[in-house]
Amino acid sequence: MEKVERIKHSVNTHERCNTPIEITISTQWFVRYLDLRDEFLRRGGSEVNWIPEHMRSRYENWINGLRWDWCISRQRYFGVPFPVWYCRSCGEVKLADPSELPVDPRVQPPKGRCEKCGSDQFEPERDVMDTWATSSLTQG
Secondary structure, eight states, X not given: OOOOOOOOOOOOBOTTXXXXXXXXXXOOOEEOOGXXXXXXXXXXXXXXXXXXXXXXXXXXXXXXXXXXXXXXXXXXXXXXXXXXXXXXXXXXXXXXXXXGOSOOTTTXXXXXXXXXXXXXXXXXXXXXXXXXXXXXXXXX
8 A cells, every 4th residue: 555545525325314325236137128129119110009100209219218128126125026045055046936926035935945956045035126017016
């Protein structure tokens, strides 16, 4: 180290409690759809009867403006949980069987063992879904 200097910089805080806001990088869940843009445009042009017709250009502008896939996860307490666990031994992902849904992995353990290493120790997914389709739902 060559030198230590005191610096002054602004730190964003929460508007109500003034707690400093810390931005952290974490793994998120995404819906991949950028590779489907051409299909969206094709189907929007041939399979949709636009009323009024000018709404077609709004749709096409929206599709052409997409620049990243859709992040659907949030780090909140309430929400629709992802039905996923991670093996503590090898990290393998274990999905709930569709017949078991709905399931909250934070409360319910997965059925069976890890298919990769045979362990029965799992870590639940803690993120919840946050989409237009789940925005009015709460977990009770």
